[in-house]
Amino acid sequence: PVVGEGAGGAAGAAEPTEAKAGRGKRGPTKVLILMSDTGGGHRASAEAIKGGFRELYGSGYDVSVVDLWSNHTPWPYNLMPNWYSFLVSNGWMWASLYKGSSNQGTPQMLKAIGTQVARRVHQAFVELKPDVVVSVHPLMQHVPLRVMHLKGLEGKIPFATVVTDYATAHPTWFHKRVNFCCVPTDNVASEARQVGLREDQIRQHGLPIRVAFADARKMQPRALRRKLGMDLKLPAVLIVGGGEGMGPLMATVEALEARLAGGEGGKPLGQVVVICGRNRKLVGDLQARKWGMPVHPLGFVTNMVEWMRACDCIVTKAGPGTIAESLICGLPLILNNYIPGQEFDNIGQVTDNNVGIFETDPARIADKVAFWFGPGKSEREDMSRRALKLGKPQATFEIVKDLAALESKATPAWSA
Numbered sequence: 001p002v003v004g005e006g007a008g009g010a011a012g013a014a015e016p017t018e019a020k021a022g023r024g025k026r027g028p029t030k031v032l033i034l035m036s037d038t039g040g041g042h043r044a045s046a047e048a049i050k051g052g053f054r055e056l057y058g059s060g061y062d063v064s065v066v067d068l069w070s071n072h073t074p075w076p077y078n079l080m081p082n083w084y085s086f087l088v089s090n091g092w093m094w095a096s097l098y099k100g101s102s103n104q105g106t107p108q109m110l111k112a113i114g115t116q117v118a119r120r121v122h123q124a125f126v127e128l129k130p131d132v133v134v135s136v137h138p139l140m141q142h143v144p145l146r147v148m149h150l151k152g153l154e155g156k157i158p159f160a161t162v163v164t165d166y167a168t169a170h171p172t173w174f175h176k177r178v179n180f181c182c183v184p185t186d187n188v189a190s191e192a193r194q195v196g197l198r199e200d201q202i203r204q205h206g207l208p209i210r211v212a213f214a215d216a217r218k219m220q221p222r223a224l225r226r227k228l229g230m231d232l233k234l235p236a237v238l239i240v241g242g243g244e245g246m247g248p249l250m251a252t253v254e255a256l257e258a259r260l261a262g263g264e265g266g267k268p269l270g271q272v273v274v275i276c277g278r279n280r281k282l283v284g285d286l287q288a289r290k291w292g293m294p295v296h297p298l299g300f301v302t303n304m305v306e307w308m309r310a311c312d313c314i315v316t317k318a319g320p321g322t323i324a325e326s327l328i329c330g331l332p333l334i335l336n337n338y339i340p341g342q343e344f345d346n347i348g349q350v351t352d353n354n355v356g357i358f359e360t361d362p363a364r365i366a367d368k369v370a371f372w373f374g375p376g377k378s379e380r381e382d383m384s385r386r387a388l389k390l391g392k393p394q395a396t397f398e399i400v401k402d403l404a405a406l407e408s409k410a411t412p413a414w415s416a
Contacts, residue, residue, distance in 0.1 A: 028062040029407050032130035034140040036069045038084035039339070041321050043067075045136045045164040048208040052400035055211050061404070064128055068140060072124040073117045080139075091340045098341030102171055107142050110172065114146025121147045129414040132406045133159045136208075141175040156413040158406035162208055162399055163188055166320035167345035171195060179406055182208075182399050184324070185349065205399050206392030207324040212305040214393050216329050224310040231294050234271045235373045238311040238331070240322060241276055248362055249274055249282060252315060252336070253295060255366035260373070261292025268293035270373045273307055305329070313372055313380060315365060318346040318358075327391035332356050332372065332383035334365055355387040 033049060035042040046065040053061045066072070069080045087094040114121075121144060133148075135141055141161055148154040154177070161181040163173050169188045174181060174195045181197055183189045184207045192202050225232050237256065241249045253272055260270045271294035276282045278300055286297035301307065308314070308329040316322045318338035323346060326333050333356030338344055350356040359365050372380035 028060055029132065029404075030128065030130045031061055031063045031132045031134060031403065032125075032128050033063060033065045033134045033136060034068050034144060035065060035135075035137045036067050036139065037081045038137070039088070041164055041319060042137050044210075044321055045162065045208045048210050048396050049134065049136070049162065049400060049403070051211040052208070052396040053404070056397060056400055057404065064130075066124065066128070068121065068124065068144065072120050074120055077113065077117060088339055095340035098170065106172055107175075110139065110142035111146050114143040115150065117143065118147045118150050122151045125151070125153065126414075130157060131410045131413075132403060133157055134403055135159070135161045136164050138165075138170045138172040141172060141178065145175055145177055153413055156411045158409045160403055160406060164207060164320060165342045166207060166323060167349035168342070170342065176201075179409065180402065182402065184320070184395075187345075187349075203399075203402055205402075206395030207320055208396045208399050209321060209324050209328070210305065211396055212303075213325055213328050214397060216305050216309055216393060217388075219306065219309045221310050224306050228296075228306060228310055230273070230296065230310060231271050234268060234294065236271045236273055236311040237369050237373075238307060238314045238316075239272065239274045240314060240316040241274070241279065241282075248336075249276065249279075250285065252362040252365055253286065253291075255362035256369060257292050258363075259366040259370035269370060272296065273311055274298065275301060275304070275307070312384075313369065315369075318343045318350070320346060323350060324392070324395075327355065327387045328393045330384040330388040330391070332380050332387060334359055334368060336360050336365060353386060353390060355383050355390060 031053065033046045035046045037043055043065070050063040050065060053063050067081070070078050087097060125147070133144065135144070145154065145159060148157065148159070158179045161173060161175065161178050163169050163181065163183050165173070165188070166184055167187055169183070169191055174192050174197055176196050178201065180201045180203050181192055182203045182205055183192055184204070186204070189202050189204050222232060230236060239249060239252055253274060256272055261268050273296045274286060275298050276286070280299060283297045283299050286295060304325070308325060308331060311331065313334065314326050314331045315334045315336055316326070318335045320343070323333065333350050335347055335350060335356060335358045337360065338347060347358045351358060357368060359368065
C-alpha cells in the first residue's frame, strides 16, 4: 500500500439529495468535461476532476473527458492542438497572440466560430447526452455555450468553468452565462469580477490536482524515502522536466554535483531526484554516469505525490499544476522556465508570497540548493511553512462537490 495514503480526502463527502432521487431511475449522472490537448495541464485537470467524482461518488457519475476541438470540429479548427505546439515552441509568437487576443473582439470571434461548428459540436452532445457540462479550457466557454444556445440546450444543461491557470487568466476563461466559475486565486477572482461575473458565480477553491495529493500531508517523508530507495538522511532536491523531460536537466544535475558532491570528508551534501517524463534517453544518460552524490533518474511516474513528499525542494517550470502540488507538499520552488502569456505571472505569485525564487542559470540554481541544504536551512524551512499555508489539498473535492450539486439545476434535455 502507499505509505500514509488513503481515502481521507474524500471523508465526509455528501451526495446531492437530488442526485440520489434521480439516479435510481435513470442510471448515473453524465458529466461532460471539455478540454483540448494544448499542453498537458488541461487534460491533467480534467482527469483530476474525473478522479474526484470517482473518489466521492463511485459509479453515481459517468464522467467523459473530450477534446472538443480535435474530435468534434471540422478543419481547420481540429488542428488547434498542433498550432499551439508550434506557437509555444516559438515563444515570441505565442506571447504576441496571447496578448493580442486579450480584448473584447476575441469572444465575438469565438461566438462566430461556434455558429460555424455548431452541427458537429451538437452531434457530440447528442452522442454523449450530458446532464452537466464542465470546461477546463479557455476556448471552451464561448463556443459550446453558443452551440447550446442555438440548439435549445442552454438553461437545460448546467455549464460550469474550472479555471486551470493560476495567477492570471485570459479573458476567454470567463462567460457571464455560466452557472459558476471556479477560480484558484484572489487575483483570478478579481479578473472574473472585472469582466462581469456576479459574486455568486465565483467559487474559489484552488486548482484541481490529482486526488492523491489530498492525503499528501499524512505521508511520512522518512517512510517514503525508505520505500523509494532514497538516502534517509541527505536532503533531496526534485527536478521536474515535464512530460517530455525538456529543459536543461542534465546541465542542472551537473551543476548540482559541483556544489553537493564536495561536502565534509568527501560526503555529499544532498541527493537529486530527476523526473524525465518520456525522455528515455535522458534517463539512460543519467544512469550511465557515475555521480558524486545519489542521483535517482526516473521516467514517467504515477506516484508524483510520494516523490514530492520525500524531497525538500523542487526545480521546475512555472506550470500551475506543479506549483499547486508543490505548495500542498510544502516544497520551496525554484522556477527555471515559463510559457510566455499564461505562466509568466505565476512567477510573481511564487516570489511575492516568498515560497520560491525564479532562476534560469543551472549554476545559480545549484548555489541556491546548496545554500538551502547548508547554512540556509532555516530559510528553506520558513518557505516550506509558508507553502503549506498556501496549498489547498482539498481543492479537487471541493470543486467536484460544487459540480455535483449542479445536477439539481438540470432539466430533461434528452429523450430516454
